[in-house]
Amino acid sequence: MATAKPPQPFLSRTWDYITETQIWRSIFRHGMPANNRNRVLVVMSNVFLHLHPVKIRKSGIRLKFTWCMGGLTFFLFLVETFTGLLLMFYYRPTVAYAYMDIIDLAEQVPLGIMREIHRWGAHAMVITVWLHMFRVFMTGSYKPPREFNWNVGVILLVLTLLLSFTGYLLPWDQLAIWAITVGSNMARATPVLGHEGPGSQLLALGDVKMVHAGSDARFALLGGRFVGEGALLRFYVLHCVGIPLVAGILMAVHFWRVRKDGGISGPL
């Protein structure tokens, strides 16, 4: 049988050998995506791709229809994650170091543009997330069966803004401190849970108020009565771990929901 076969070229024999090893076959469990069955298998057997639809309408991915804004937002989130991770190697979230570390990131650390990339990316992400929302609204893509995903998207919008808000404090300059002072003062007026908010008097044991400046929503946010060491550390942890974690999970749900609700909606 072997003698009947013409001799194979070296590269082709090597390729065959590699693709028949156990390592290769454990990673790539299907053939080339040259037919419909394999194309489906590629998507279904990959944890990243399986969030996406196996098939989408050609009209649904037209740039004029989607503006690519959802994808760009996700791309910018990845940029922020990567540059943020690198910045964490140099930035220390303490009152003594934070401001000087930011200065050093621009003037001493190689590639002093890294923090600016992170900042520009943050601005761009806020813009693209709004444009994505605007597109989804104008194309009616929020309508059933996609109303659930619209709400997931609204939460993601809020998380994006909270990421910007928490990141804003970290440079620890005058702008940051007073911006967060003003911003967090709004939490004083939280209904029931803010000590200056409506209904805060309702929570009291006799004459002892349960909700006061040292126990209300603003206090929990800042870890203190004013924007100080506690606030800096809390905002840092929320900015780097807490909010990205929640946003990451919701993004997975968001993308998977697009698939489950029939892919990108068709043009009107």
Add this chain to the structure above:
Amino acid sequence: MADEKEAAAEATPPGGAKPGPVGSPPMTPLEPGTGATPAAQPYGRSNTIGPGIVSAATAGKAPAAEREGVSRRSFMKWSLPVGWVAFSAACASSLVATARFLFPNVLFEPPQSFKAGFPGEYNVGEVDVRWKDAYGVWIVRNPEGFYALIAVCTHLGCSPNWLPAENKFKCPCHGSGFYMTGVNFEGPAPRPLERARIVLADDGQILVDKSVKFQSEKGEWTKPEAFLKV
């Protein structure tokens, strides 16, 4: 589209178009409809994009475009590789810059060399521990002069302590012991402590430089800068 193709075919000067870029045969317009099969297209050799793209792109428009100087095909032939090379270069340089980002220009740690005061500030026969916390160095004064021992255990790199009562260096991690000279005598340490370069600076102070090390087992303790004679 069909009208356009016919118009383009008519507009081609007799004898074919002017020669294409480097080594490609003269372009001849395809007949409308013969199109996309590789067998039918006459300039497969110079085709850098792929038969489908070329025939689709050039079948009707190339001759018309050529009157203006640059055909779509010659534009693609150069702009595609140039674009990819530029894109790859941008990606590679970003990667290099990102790797460089991980190597800071400014360190928040004590310098490798420092001035340790004047020789008269040290007592003969004593191990001086005043620089140990800041620079990790003991300076020992014996009757002949000075040497600087680096306070890193030669076993696994902990910091030993000088025990004056027992007249030895003792490592708290695994119990290695060293004489005042730095020579090991107990515990798992395989070789003596290392000595640092010690010289007199221009202003008469002792200068210690940890970046230059002298190892006993290599016979380096006899080198001139391993010991400061006074």
